[in-house]
Amino acid sequence: MGFLMMSCSRKKSKGLILANSLAIEGLHAGYGEVRVLSGISINVRGGETVVLLGTNGNGKSTLIKCIMGQVRPTAGRIVATIDGTSYDLIGRSTEDIVGIGISLVPEGRRLFPKLTVEENLLLGAFREFARARISDSLAFCFDAFPRLKERRRQLAGSMSGGEQQMLAIARALMALPKILLVDEPSVGLAPILVSKTIETIANLKKQLGLTVLMAEQNFRQAIRIADRGYVLVHGQIVLSADNPQALQQNELVRRFYLGVG
Amino acid sequence: MEFSWDLVINAIVTGIVLGGFYAAVAIGVTIAFGMLDIVNIAHPAFMIAGAYLAFLGWEDFGFDPFVSMAVFAPCGYLFGRAFYRAYHYFFERRGDESLQGLAFFFGILFIVEIGVVLVFGVDYRSISEPYLESSVSVGFVSVPWRMLVPFLVGLGMLGSVHLYLSRTFTGRTILAVSQDVEAVRLIGANPIRAKEIAFGIAVATAIIAGVLLIIIQPVEPSITREYIGRAFAICVLGGIASIPGTLVASLILGVAEALTTTFYGPSWSPAVSFGLLLLTLIFRPVGIFGR
Numbered sequence: 101m102g103f104l105m106m107s108c109s110r111k112k113s114k115g116l117i118l119a120n121s122l123a124i125e126g127l128h129a130g131y132g133e134v135r136v137l138s139g140i141s142i143n144v145r146g147g148e149t150v151v152l153l154g155t156n157g158n159g160k161s162t163l164i165k166c167i168m169g170q171v172r173p174t175a176g177r178i179v180a181t182i183d184g185t186s187y188d189l190i191g192r193s194t195e196d197i198v199g200i201g202i203s204l205v206p207e208g209r210r211l212f213p214k215l216t217v218e219e220n221l222l223l224g225a226f227r228e229f230a231r232a233r234i235s236d237s238l239a240f241c242f243d244a245f246p247r248l249k250e251r252r253r254q255l256a257g258s259m260s261g262g263e264q265q266m267l268a269i270a271r272a273l274m275a276l277p278k279i280l281l282v283d284e285p286s287v288g289l290a291p292i293l294v295s296k297t298i299e300t301i302a303n304l305k306k307q308l309g310l311t312v313l314m315a316e317q318n319f320r321q322a323i324r325i326a327d328r329g330y331v332l333v334h335g336q337i338v339l340s341a342d343n344p345q346a347l348q349q350n351e352l353v354r355r356f357y358l359g360v361g
Numbered sequence: 362m363e364f365s366w367d368l369v370i371n372a373i374v375t376g377i378v379l380g381g382f383y384a385a386v387a388i389g390v391t392i393a394f395g396m397l398d399i400v401n402i403a404h405p406a407f408m409i410a411g412a413y414l415a416f417l418g419w420e421d422f423g424f425d426p427f428v429s430m431a432v433f434a435p436c437g438y439l440f441g442r443a444f445y446r447a448y449h450y451f452f453e454r455r456g457d458e459s460l461q462g463l464a465f466f467f468g469i470l471f472i473v474e475i476g477v478v479l480v481f482g483v484d485y486r487s488i489s490e491p492y493l494e495s496s497v498s499v500g501f502v503s504v505p506w507r508m509l510v511p512f513l514v515g516l517g518m519l520g521s522v523h524l525y526l527s528r529t530f531t532g533r534t535i536l537a538v539s540q541d542v543e544a545v546r547l548i549g550a551n552p553i554r555a556k557e558i559a560f561g562i563a564v565a566t567a568i569i570a571g572v573l574l575i576i577i578q579p580v581e582p583s584i585t586r587e588y589i590g591r592a593f594a595i596c597v598l599g600g601i602a603s604i605p606g607t608l609v610a611s612l613i614l615g616v617a618e619a620l621t622t623t624f625y626g627p628s629w630s631p632a633v634s635f636g637l638l639l640l641t642l643i644f645r646p647v648g649i650f651g652r
Contacts, residue, residue: 170543198549210544212537214602223533227549231530275549 119183120201120278120311121146122167127176129166136162137335140176144279144313149305151322152315153347153357154332160315161207163332164283167313168204169194182278199227203277207284207315209268213257217248220256220267224274233276241270244304262293269300273308280305282314286321294321301325319357323347331357364624367501372623373616374502380615381512382577384519384608385570386588387595389563392522394593395602396539397556397563399448400459403466404592405585406473407437407564411571412486412580413477419488426488430514430572434565441564445557470585477582485579493576511573516608518566523604525562535559539602587631594638599648606650613637 122144129137136159144150154160165171167178169192178189182201189197212220221241225234242249245266251259256267265285272280282301286294302325305312316322323329329347331339341347354360386408393401414433418424424432452462493507526532534555538545545552574580595614599606614637618630641648 168547170546193551194546195549195551198547204547206544206547210541210547212540212544214540215533215536219527219533219536223530223537223548223550226530226534230549271548 119146119181121181122202122279122311122313123177123179123181124163124167125177125179127163127166127173127178129162129171129173129176131171135335137166137173140332140335140337142330142337142340144311146311147309148327149302149312149314149325151326151329152313152332153317153319153322153329153353154315155317155357158332159335160317160332161283162335164204164207164281164313164315166190167197167202167281169197180279198275198277201276201278202281203272203275203279204281204283205268205272205285207287209264211256211264211267211271213255215256216253217256217259217267218252220271221248221274224271225276227275230274230276234274237274237276241273244300244307245270261288262290262296265289265293265297266300269297269304273304277310279311279313282312282316284315284317286316286318294318295324298322298325319347319353368623369620371502372619374504375508376616376619377612378504378508378512378615379619380612381515382508382570382573383515383591383595383615384611385511385515385566385573387592387599387607387611388519388522388604389566389570390592390596391599391602391604391607392535392559392563392566394596396535397559398539399445399453399556399560400463401466401560401563402463402589402593403469403473404563404567405588406470407441407567408571408574408588409477409580409582409585410473411437411568412575413481413571414568415572415575416481416486416488416580425490426510426572426576430569433572434568437568438561438565441561442557444564445560448560449553449556474582474585481582483581483583485581486575487579488575507576511577514569514573515611518569519604519608522562522566526604531555531558536602590631590638591634594634594641597648598637598641600651601648603648603650606648609649 124140124142127137127140140163152160152163162171166173167189169189173190180187180189180200180202187200212223221238222234225231225237230237247263248267248270251263256264259267285297285301289297298321301312301314304310314322323344326344326347328343329341330337331353339350339352341350347353390401390404393399393404411433415426415429418429418432419426448462448465452465493510496503496505497509526536534545534550535558538552538555542552545555591614595607595610598613599610614634617637618633621629621633
């Protein structure tokens with residue numbers, strides 16, 4: 101009996117987690133004549149935190165923008181599976197992709213600086229299905245980020261960088277995403293805040309059962325919360341690591357990105 | 362004219378009442394110019410279109426001006442949405458909005474003005490209803506209903522637009538769209554649709570302001586020119602995208618004009634708006650409620 105229950109619950113949780121995933125195959129993209137991504141294939145399986153590592157200008161943000169429909173790839177496939185339904189993302193508008201259940205915490209945060217913290221959060225729940233649960237979501241965000249509750253009437257643009265990053269994350273969560281994309285959360289933050297932000301993302305992911313893909317140039321911090329990772333150099337995947345140890349122990353990563361060995 | 366406190370108080374009351382009407386004129390510019398980055402200098406053209414529609418409704422069908430507002434403002438809204446679609450398609454989408462867009466709106470202004478001249482002639486047109494001819498008097502201050510109605514409608518309109526923008530999802534999206542278009546997409550909203558709705562609202566307010574204008578005074582086609590300066594001066598003085606700012610700036614301009622008219626004569630009143638505009642740009646370029 102006990103065994104049966106265990107297998108049952110395991111099967112259920114496995115089914116739930118596996119439902120939300122992202123698969124990218126042979127993706128090429130660029131801006132006009134400039135090719136930025138050449139044949140990228142990556143996978144984000146349900147419930148994983150996958151990090152996309154690379155220094156500036158190697159194509160991380162372009163890849164994220166392709167997923168969000170902000171940049172149109174020239175070739176390849178991007179398929180998201182949400183709650184067991186597969187969606188081909190290429191050709192869809194950004195609005196549609198958010199509606200499917202994918203949210204982005206964009207690079208540079210992209211808040212509405214002249215609106216208050218609360219107005220920014222409420223706007224995050226624009227999609228119909230998010231509106232229905234807006235008060236729950238707002239309560240959750242204020243609970244997760246007490247600082248935002250204190251400053252709810254303050255203009256977003258007048259907050260510190262760390263607070264703005266929290267708000268950007270909270271606003272993305274207001275859309276009730278199943279897959280959360282995070283682009284360069286460390287940019288412009290003090291080292292202590294970088295590590296706090298990274299931990300926050302890991303906690304929220306656990307609480308909400310999210311699937312996370314995070315692009316980051318701070319290898320050391322990103323590896324802390326990664327289940328798996330990819331290293332992107334000049335628009336190509338040069339390393340695909342199945343666990344954080346493999347990333348940490350890779351000779352190339354150690355030498356060039358972690359500055360050891 | 363000789364100074365007396367009676368005159369000052371009378372001028373201030375008149376100015377405040379006039380300011381309520383100016384707010385009705387300027388709100389559409391605050392939306393289009395302040396929130397959507399559309400330099401719609403054709404706004405007064407939509408306004409006189411509203412004035413002449415009200416005249417037509419009154420003369421041919423016996424429409425009360427309030428009936429005209431109820432009928433023509435929704436038409437203005439739909440027209441505004443279609444108009445923004447065209448503007449977006451031909452100018453904004455290609456990044457041509459600054460110079461070509463400005464020329465486009467200038468052209469629209471002339472076309473409407475000339476169209477009105479061709480249809481109605483250059484004579485003054487007015488409407489009258491019995492209730493507009495009476496006045497409200499408190500002590501020595503007397504305000505005619507044909508000033509009070511525009512004041513009240515103007516305030517009501519500002520209040521409604523403010524509530525709509527701050528309380529509804531689409532309203533907040535309109536506030537957000539001038540700050541970051543890509544971020545609007547990232548919350549799952551369509552920025553072009555938000556701008557389209559906002560422009561529709563702006564044109565609807567212009568139509569209503571036009572009906573209010575012909576309630577206040579007889580109208581002739583070139584009256585648009587007086588209002589371009591006023592509306593943009595109010596918009597800048599109020600802080601470009603602020604509705605409370607628009608209201609306060611309208612009242613300030615109304616009172617300043619009424620005082621100038623009382624003591625120096627009506628020919629000085631156009632100078633007031635540009636004077637205020639210059640002073641604002643020198644001393645507080647972000648406007649009263651700019652943030």
